[in-house]
Amino acid sequence: MGRADVSAPRRGRDPARERIAAAIVEMVADHGFLAIDIGAVCARAEVSRAHFNRCFVDLEDCFLAIHDEAIEELCGRVEGVSKGRENWHDRIWAAGVAAMRFLQEDSARARFLVVSVNGSGSGAQQRRDRVVERIADFLDGGRGEVEGERRTSRCTAEIAAGAVYNTIFSKIESGSIERGDEFLPELIYLATMPYLGQRAAEDELAVQPLR
Amino acid sequence: MAKGNAKKEPEEGAVAASPRLPAGRHGLPREFVVQNQRERIVTALVDVVAERGYNATTVANITKAASVSRRTFYEHFDDKEACFLAAYEMVADHIAASMRGAAEAFEDWPQQVRAALATMLRFLAGEPELARLTMIEPIAAGGEIAARHRASMQGLVEILKAGRPEHGGEHPLPEATEEALVGGIVSLVIREISAGRAEQLERLLPDLVELTLAPYVGAEEAERLARV
Numbered sequence: 505m506g507r508a509d510v511s512a513p514r515r516g517r518d519p520a521r522e523r524i525a526a527a528i529v530e531m532v533a534d535h536g537f538l539a540i541d542i543g544a545v546c547a548r549a550e551v552s553r554a555h556f557n558r559c560f561v562d563l564e565d566c567f568l569a570i571h572d573e574a575i576e577e578l579c580g581r582v583e584g585v586s587k588g589r590e591n592w593h594d595r596i597w598a599a600g601v602a603a604m605r606f607l608q609e610d611s612a613r614a615r616f617l618v619v620s621v622n623g624s625g626s627g628a629q630q631r632r633d634r635v636v637e638r639i640a641d642f643l644d645g646g647r648g649e650v651e652g653e654r655r656t657s658r659c660t661a662e663i664a665a666g667a668v669y670n671t672i673f674s675k676i677e678s679g680s681i682e683r684g685d686e687f688l689p690e691l692i693y694l695a696t697m698p699y700l701g702q703r704a705a706e707d708e709l710a711v712q713p714l715r
Numbered sequence: 716m717a718k719g720n721a722k723k724e725p726e727e728g729a730v731a732a733s734p735r736l737p738a739g740r741h742g743l744p745r746e747f748v749v750q751n752q753r754e755r756i757v758t759a760l761v762d763v764v765a766e767r768g769y770n771a772t773t774v775a776n777i778t779k780a781a782s783v784s785r786r787t788f789y790e791h792f793d794d795k796e797a798c799f800l801a802a803y804e805m806v807a808d809h810i811a812a813s814m815r816g817a818a819e820a821f822e823d824w825p826q827q828v829r830a831a832l833a834t835m836l837r838f839l840a841g842e843p844e845l846a847r848l849t850m851i852e853p854i855a856a857g858g859e860i861a862a863r864h865r866a867s868m869q870g871l872v873e874i875l876k877a878g879r880p881e882h883g884g885e886h887p888l889p890e891a892t893e894e895a896l897v898g899g900i901v902s903l904v905i906r907e908i909s910a911g912r913a914e915q916l917e918r919l920l921p922d923l924v925e926l927t928l929a930p931y932v933g934a935e936e937a938e939r940l941a942r943v
């Protein structure tokens with residue numbers, strides 16, 4: 505599928521495009537991608553169809569563009585807080601807290617980003633895979649923490665990333681992302697256990713970082 | 716300790732192609748005809764979804780591939796989703812039963828986990844089209860189908876939960892450990908199938924076993940068990 509030239513409207517602030525973004529996030533989070541259409545999004549955003557067509561090729565293009573932008577914002581925050589921290593363990597914690605804050609800020613956006621990707625087409629699936637890949641890239645830095653003769657591979661990071669993503673998915677889907685204070689230590693445990701070992705990773709479970 | 720080899724190997728293809736009935740007055744019992752039609756429709760759906768993906772598949776595609784009328788389709792299924800779920804459940808139930816059977820052949824819990832994972836990977840590697848149908852299409856479809864897919868993973872979650880007594884750590888394992896581990900396993904399997912490497916899935920077994928056992932028996936022991 506082609507992409508609309510969305511760069512032009514984004515050079516300056518485009519309030520109509522921002523309203524489209526807000527509308528599609530809320531509508532997809534509430535009803536799912538397959539249940540909405542361009543007309544409904546335009547009506548919710550109070551923009552003309554012509555303006556929508558200037559911004560996006562079609563509804564899937566709109567979904568993917570807004571999804572990409574939100575993921576970049578999330579990644580920017582995570583990279584911002586973890587950059588400059590030399591210790592891998594500290595980076596994991598900083599990233600975990602920043603990501604949790606981002607997801608808790610806006611429950612519709614969290615659902616749009618993580619849960620609604622299911623059932624939104626192959627492009628959305630590729631986005632999901634890319635997010636898991638980026639989490640795996642981040643975790644893969646833990647290979648330097650492994651002591652002794654144990655080996656870890658890229659698969660280690662990918663499985664751990666999938667476990668973390670799946671846990672976040674379940675929490676958002678069940679509407680309990682606001683209880684991130686309780687389960688962030690579990691996520692850190694899952695992320696670090698393959699590298700730090702069971703005993704060291706279990707120490708994470710006693711941490712209460714957000715309270 | 717192993718009781719012996721797994722009781723049964725996965726069957727060659729859970730959804731066997733059904734022979735097409737001869738046209739005209741064939742004199743076959745109605746019950747047989749109805750069952751035959753249903754199987755043809757389900758088999759056709761598997762073929763069409765493998766070619767086009769679930770979201771792009773239409774009822775017309777399925778009826779054409781099955782050589783049945785639209786009316787016959789709706790005599791068996793309410794809609795495309797119901798037809799997909801019938802196919803999905805047939806395959807998912809087969810995989811789940813095979814995994815349970817493989818696990819039950821061993822008394823030792825780590826061996827049970829290894830046998831269950833090996834059985835799943837072997838089936839998916841041997842049936843790339845069914846691998847897509849059961850692991851990728853439910854997520855692309857979303858809604859009820861995706862929910863059913865997540866529920867079907869519960870069998871593996873239960874096998875893993877049986878390992879909790881093996882855990883010797885100071886803190887109890889987090890409640891969501893098993894679901895998270897299964898999520899990690901499924902995520903990696905999906906990635907491999909999406910990348911066109913379904914036939915090579917069995918090479919993931921050592922890594923999957925190691926990561927799955929580690930929270931229960933410790934990383935060092937998990938690595939030893941995985942590489943045996």
